[in-house]
Amino acid sequence: MLKILSAGFLVLLLLFGSGQAMADDEFIIALESDITRMDPIGIQDATTSQVAFQVMERLLARDYDGNLVPALATDFEPNEQGDEWTFFLREGVTFHDGSTFDAHVAKWHFDRARGEDSNFRGQFSIVEDVEVVDDYKIKFYLERPSAAFIDNTIMTNAGYIPSMQAYEEKGEDFGYEPVGTGPFMWYDWEPGEEINLVRNDNWWGDGPLLGAVTYRVIPEASTQIVELETGGVHLVTRGLQEDVQRIMDRPEFEVVTSPAYRNRHFLLQQEKEPFNDILVRQAVSYAIDMKTIVEILAYPLMEPAVSLIPDASWAFTDDLVDYGYDPDKAEELLLEAGYTRASNGKFEKDGETLEIEILCPDGRYFMDKQISEAVRHQLVELGLDIRITIQEWGAFLDRAFAGDFQMAYLGWNQSSPEPSLFTDALVKTGGRANDAGISHEELDELLIEAMKVPDIEERKVLYAEAQRIINENAWFIFIGNESMVWMFPANVQGFNPSPAQSEDLTQIYFSN
Amino acid sequence: MFNYTIRKMISAVPVLIGVTILVFLVLHLTPGDPARILAGPDAYEEDIAAIRQRLGLNDPLYVQYGNFMAGLIRLDFGRSFRTGRPVITDIARRFPNTMELALVSLFWATIVGVVVGVYAAIRPGSTADGASMTAALLGVSIPTFWLGLILMLIFSYYLGWFPASGRAGPFWTPEGFRSIFLPAISLGAPSAAILARLTRSSLLEVLGEDYVRTAKAKGLAQKVVIYRHALRNALIPVVTITGLELGYLMGGALITEQVFAWPGLGRLIINGIYAHDYPTVQASILVLAGIFVLVNLVTDLFYAVLDPRIKYN
Numbered sequence: 001m002l003k004i005l006s007a008g009f010l011v012l013l014l015l016f017g018s019g020q021a022m023a024d025d026e027f028i029i030a031l032e033s034d035i036t037r038m039d040p041i042g043i044q045d046a047t048t049s050q051v052a053f054q055v056m057e058r059l060l061a062r063d064y065d066g067n068l069v070p071a072l073a074t075d076f077e078p079n080e081q082g083d084e085w086t087f088f089l090r091e092g093v094t095f096h097d098g099s100t101f102d103a104h105v106a107k108w109h110f111d112r113a114r115g116e117d118s119n120f121r122g123q124f125s126i127v128e129d130v131e132v133v134d135d136y137k138i139k140f141y142l143e144r145p146s147a148a149f150i151d152n153t154i155m156t157n158a159g160y161i162p163s164m165q166a167y168e169e170k171g172e173d174f175g176y177e178p179v180g181t182g183p184f185m186w187y188d189w190e191p192g193e194e195i196n197l198v199r200n201d202n203w204w205g206d207g208p209l210l211g212a213v214t215y216r217v218i219p220e221a222s223t224q225i226v227e228l229e230t231g232g233v234h235l236v237t238r239g240l241q242e243d244v245q246r247i248m249d250r251p252e253f254e255v256v257t258s259p260a261y262r263n264r265h266f267l268l269q270q271e272k273e274p275f276n277d278i279l280v281r282q283a284v285s286y287a288i289d290m291k292t293i294v295e296i297l298a299y300p301l302m303e304p305a306v307s308l309i310p311d312a313s314w315a316f317t318d319d320l321v322d323y324g325y326d327p328d329k330a331e332e333l334l335l336e337a338g339y340t341r342a343s344n345g346k347f348e349k350d351g352e353t354l355e356i357e358i359l360c361p362d363g364r365y366f367m368d369k370q371i372s373e374a375v376r377h378q379l380v381e382l383g384l385d386i387r388i389t390i391q392e393w394g395a396f397l398d399r400a401f402a403g404d405f406q407m408a409y410l411g412w413n414q415s416s417p418e419p420s421l422f423t424d425a426l427v428k429t430g431g432r433a434n435d436a437g438i439s440h441e442e443l444d445e446l447l448i449e450a451m452k453v454p455d456i457e458e459r460k461v462l463y464a465e466a467q468r469i470i471n472e473n474a475w476f477i478f479i480g481n482e483s484m485v486w487m488f489p490a491n492v493q494g495f496n497p498s499p500a501q502s503e504d505l506t507q508i509y510f511s512n
Numbered sequence: 513m514f515n516y517t518i519r520k521m522i523s524a525v526p527v528l529i530g531v532t533i534l535v536f537l538v539l540h541l542t543p544g545d546p547a548r549i550l551a552g553p554d555a556y557e558e559d560i561a562a563i564r565q566r567l568g569l570n571d572p573l574y575v576q577y578g579n580f581m582a583g584l585i586r587l588d589f590g591r592s593f594r595t596g597r598p599v600i601t602d603i604a605r606r607f608p609n610t611m612e613l614a615l616v617s618l619f620w621a622t623i624v625g626v627v628v629g630v631y632a633a634i635r636p637g638s639t640a641d642g643a644s645m646t647a648a649l650l651g652v653s654i655p656t657f658w659l660g661l662i663l664m665l666i667f668s669y670y671l672g673w674f675p676a677s678g679r680a681g682p683f684w685t686p687e688g689f690r691s692i693f694l695p696a697i698s699l700g701a702p703s704a705a706i707l708a709r710l711t712r713s714s715l716l717e718v719l720g721e722d723y724v725r726t727a728k729a730k731g732l733a734q735k736v737v738i739y740r741h742a743l744r745n746a747l748i749p750v751v752t753i754t755g756l757e758l759g760y761l762m763g764g765a766l767i768t769e770q771v772f773a774w775p776g777l778g779r780l781i782i783n784g785i786y787a788h789d790y791p792t793v794q795a796s797i798l799v800l801a802g803i804f805v806l807v808n809l810v811t812d813l814f815y816a817v818l819d820p821r822i823k824y825n
């Protein structure tokens with residue numbers, strides 16, 4: 001019987017043993033999850049944005065260093081006050097459906113982005129009007145000056161400009177068969193399986209060299225790595241630490257990492273006990289050897305951070321209070337805050353042990369649970385009672401936004417080096433993600449001033465001061481800046497990834 | 513038989529309504545705001561509020577449930593919160609893939625399970641019996657996701673015989689067969705193990721019956737006694753479990769689909785749960801529950817084929 005089964009198995013293998021066909025100029029990318037809907041005013045997730053980037057374009061793009069470079073606009077010009085922004089549009093650009101890109105299409109799109117159906121009304125609320133100056137010139141009128149106007153609006157997902165003609169013709173299907181001006185055209189989409197793009201021979205830029213790009217939906221990180229190693233995909237952008245290190249050691253693969261604008265931190269709830277006392281916040285900061293934790297648990301996918309503004313931003317400064325690992329200093333600060341050591345070695349005040357709950361999401365951020373556990377261990381060593389609560393993302397968000405935590409593992413991702421995207425949301429009074437209710441008059445004034453000043457050097461000075469205030473107050477324990485990682489076979493050439501945006505695939509080719 | 517079938521189908525309606533209530537309540541009472549998840553952590557409050565309003569999440573629970581049920585009557589399962597597509601479109605696309613995986617898994621699991629079970633039963637106490645039952649015990653005990661990863665490591669990574677993930681077409685095509693092979697082995701292994709153990713014990717019991725002894729005393733060949741007289745009766749509990757296994761396989765495909773990136777209903781449900789995509793999860797689970805009920809009905813009816821004494825009036 002076993003012989004028959006074995007023989008049958010071998011016959012099946014011989015019968016079906018042919019490999020999967022793959023075109024020579026087809027580039028296959030692993031995606032963690034499927035895309036949703038490609039209507040720019042509704043794109044909320046990174047995966048959909050990643051694919052949209054190949055099909056549609058914004059007025060501007062970013063180069064490897066995060067600098068703004070022309071895309072559908074060749075240039076732009078703010079007025080002196082910074083409340084009127086004029087964009088000079090590229091001529092001779094056509095959408096994949098043959099319709100022409102001009103100022104009328106751009107106005108139609110940005111009016112939609114400000115309209116009722118948009119998920120980006122908050123970002124675009126600063127725009128009072130969009131005017132067509134001529135066929136290739138468009139002007140935005142803002143309700144107040146904003147040095148970060150471009151980063152807050154033009155460079156968001158709602159900045160991708162689709163074809164107006166396609167919108168009128170396709171109706172409901174518009175978001176499922178996107179038509180843009182990008183280097184690749186939409187071909188088809190098997191939901192849950194793959195998305196196929198083909199080269200746009202009429203693209204205005206240089207390239208693309210590839211004939212087709214396929215995105216394969218592979219949810220498990222370990223499966224993505226096996227697919228990379230067995231030739232099933234050409235590009236993987238995530239992986240477990242040990243997998244990435246293993247791939248780095250293999251000469252037939254290239255691994256490129258780059259610090260991204262992705263800050264990870266513990267936010268300390270300064271409106272509640274015990275973190276309403278700055279001494280306790282500083283003590284806890286000194287008690288954690290975060291640099292070592294990150295290096296052991298997360299290298300090379302995360303680099304230690306010392307500020308809220310990522311190292312990769314032009315506004316970053318390291319001239320800040322150094323909360324290096326110093327348990328003696330931590331103890332000293334706790335004693336100064338009125339805590340005493342009990343006979344069991346724990347810190348207590350008024351007979352109550354110093355207890356802290358760490359709120360942590362369930363795998364949302366790279367190594368979040370493991371880093372929380374390491375932090376717990378060090379704080380317990382100091383003499384604190386620490387409990388970790390791990391919650392599913394939806395439940396975690398509910399608690400985080402309600403400020404219902406003492407110490408929460410949080411992250412903030414942006415695709416831009418613009419510092420206000422971090423500071424104004426997280427520490428400005430009333431900021432949309434200021435979950436700890438931080439309110440600091442001097443800091444607010446600095447941040448408001450920094451938005452009015454167009455000169456980057458002046459802004460640097462203001463943001464450096466802002467970072468000093470943030471660190472002195474120890475509202476955050478900075479964990480690290482998560483890096484972006486790209487793993488691909490060594491015969492893939494012309495790959496020049498940017499930390500500021502999705503992959504530029506236009507210059508990629510296979511060397512053999 | 514016809515009346516029995518109709519009666520059983522009518523009695524399934526309250527079960528399915530119960531499923532809708534249960535799933536609806538569990539989803540809505542789970543902490544987490546779908547609008548906030550959809551909008552992302554850096555969204556503006558006004559945008560989150562607008563999304564919430566657009567999705568009808570500000571309505572009282574009973575109104576939301578009423579809308580869902582009213583839609584069901586019109587066979588309208590609503591639109592996915594995430595993609596905006598009609599849920600029925602997503603289910604129609606994913607369901608055949610899950611069904612294909614479950615059926616192929618059940619097919620090999622039934623053949624291997626029954627063959628191994630019979631083989632072990634006719635040689636009780638032998639080394640082969642011990643080995644096959646140990647293998648069956650392993651099959652029941654090994655977690656599906658772990659088995660999936662090990663199979664992937666051996667057959668994709670080291671040997672390169674099968675693709676590590678994805679579905680490359682229907683299983684009867686060469687590419688399709690290669691792509692379904694590992695997920696089907698991984699998913700079907702526990703079922704094969706259960707069926708092997710059940711077939712063995714059931715056949716051993718039947719082989720001890722008087723009528724089998726009589727058949728042997730009449731001088732019938734061993735093969736005729738086993739395959740014509742004993743096995744047929746021994747298979748009744750096996751059929752029951754096989755039917756139930758199909759339901760379990762469809763539900764259990766969640767993990768296998770995740771590991772092997774199989775584009776089935778299971779992954780649709782997992783993504784729906786993560787995103788709190790209520791319409792997708794509600795409709796998908798209802799479909800799975802409906803299939804479970806249907807499979808049970810077919811199993812009941814199949815008894816009559818195996819044992820002519822069983823009649824449904």
